[in-house]
Amino acid sequence: MAIAALCSCGDDTVVKTDKLSIVTTIFPYYSFAKEITGDKAEVTQLISPGAEIHDFELTPKDILRIQNADIFIYNGGESDEWVEDILKSISSDVKILCMFDYADLIYEEDIDHNKGDEYDEHIWTSLSNDKKFVKTISGEIINKDKNNKEYYQSNTKAYLNRLNKLDEDFKSAVKNSANMPMVVADRFPLLYFVKEYGIKYESAFPGCTSETQPSIKTVTKLIDYTRNNNVPVVFHIDNSSDSLAKTICEDSNAKIKTFYSLHNITSEQSKQGATFMSLFEQNLKSLKEALG
Numbered sequence: 001m002a003i004a005a006l007c008s009c010g011d012d013t014v015v016k017t018d019k020l021s022i023v024t025t026i027f028p029y030y031s032f033a034k035e036i037t038g039d040k041a042e043v044t045q046l047i048s049p050g051a052e053i054h055d056f057e058l059t060p061k062d063i064l065r066i067q068n069a070d071i072f073i074y075n076g077g078e079s080d081e082w083v084e085d086i087l088k089s090i091s092s093d094v095k096i097l098c099m100f101d102y103a104d105l106i107y108e109e110d111i112d113h114n115k116g117d118e119y120d121e122h123i124w125t126s127l128s129n130d131k132k133f134v135k136t137i138s139g140e141i142i143n144k145d146k147n148n149k150e151y152y153q154s155n156t157k158a159y160l161n162r163l164n165k166l167d168e169d170f171k172s173a174v175k176n177s178a179n180m181p182m183v184v185a186d187r188f189p190l191l192y193f194v195k196e197y198g199i200k201y202e203s204a205f206p207g208c209t210s211e212t213q214p215s216i217k218t219v220t221k222l223i224d225y226t227r228n229n230n231v232p233v234v235f236h237i238d239n240s241s242d243s244l245a246k247t248i249c250e251d252s253n254a255k256i257k258t259f260y261s262l263h264n265i266t267s268e269q270s271k272q273g274a275t276f277m278s279l280f281e282q283n284l285k286s287l288k289e290a291l292g
């Protein structure tokens with residue numbers, strides 16, 4: 001039986017390779033799988049760099065990609081409801097990993113009290129969760145490709161060490177700071193992150209809403225807060241406009257910085273080889289400035 005092993009650069013074909021094939025929905029899990037497998041697997045991110053994950057629509061080619069994979073990794077939660085539907089039609093030899101099953105979950109903030117109890121879906125912004133995900137993904141990779149077991153194990157160990165170090169660095173950054181609240185002039189997908197480190201925050205929206213215009217009352221509150229407390233940094237979220245942050249910063253000394261929530265990366269970042277780790281390290285730098 002001939003199996004074509006071609007590079008992944010031809011975007012129009014879905015080719016079954018003889019390498020281990022891993023398909024992920026979103027960037028964080030793509031990045032983890034790459035760290036573990038190096039050049040020994042074909043890792044594909046279904047939602048391509050630059051695309052908006054909250055209203056992603058699947059093409060027949062995407063379904064084929066999942067069907068041809070050895071391992072399929074998705075997040076779970078509200079934005080991934082489409083996944084559950086297509087999984088019914090996928091053959092059983094694809095190992096399916098839903099990261100929600102391995103996460104410590106927290107409920108999303110529900111200020112309007114109209115959504116009921118739903119878990120916040122941004123589970124990957126917690127490094128404790130990420131360590132669990134990496135262990136789980138690594139275990140399944142080894143199950144599917146025992147020949148490279150030692151290689152995967154050593155990559156996993158090294159990566160977990162880096163995640164631990166980053167986690168410790170965040171803890172000591174918070175501990176050694178004035179612990180000023182993070183001001184986020186944007187949507188707020190960082191509930192897991194701030195809860196993990198006990199960081200206070202002021203944000204324009206309570207969660208990851210599709211709304212773009214906060215109320216005048218909220219804007220005024222953020223402007224006053226920033227000026228009165230001499231806030232050093234006002235954040236906006238990656239893949240989002242900084243126009244609200246600019247408004248909030250006016251007539252204050254605050255700088256505008258991006259906080260990488262890593263729903264996705266841009267195609268520019270993808271070309272530059274950005275990783276979950278490299279962008280979270282930038283978050284650490286920015287946070288140190290922001291907490292005072």
Ligand SMILES: [Zn+2]
Pocket residue numbers: 054122189208263
């Ligand atoms: Zn979101």
